[in-house]
Amino acid sequence: MVSHGDGDHERFAHYVQKDKIMASALDGTPVVALCGKVWVPGRDPKKYPVCPMCKEIYDSMGAGGDKDKGGKDK
Secondary structure: OOEOOOHHHHHOEOOOOHHHHHHHHHHOOOEEOOOOEEEOOOOOHHHOOEOHHHHHHHHHOOOOHHHHOOOOOO
């Protein structure tokens, strides 16, 4: 599912790959959040709560991000 800025998505900060955010800041290209939202970042994400869908997807990927792609070992 891809959202283009409608509804509740506007009230949250979203998870996006850091390199994509940097590219967007330089050339204004849209980014795609883990939840599917597509937009050009332009606001301070620290002022908004984290998107619950992005957080759920991120958490399911494992705590280590790129370092720990296999998930959590217990």
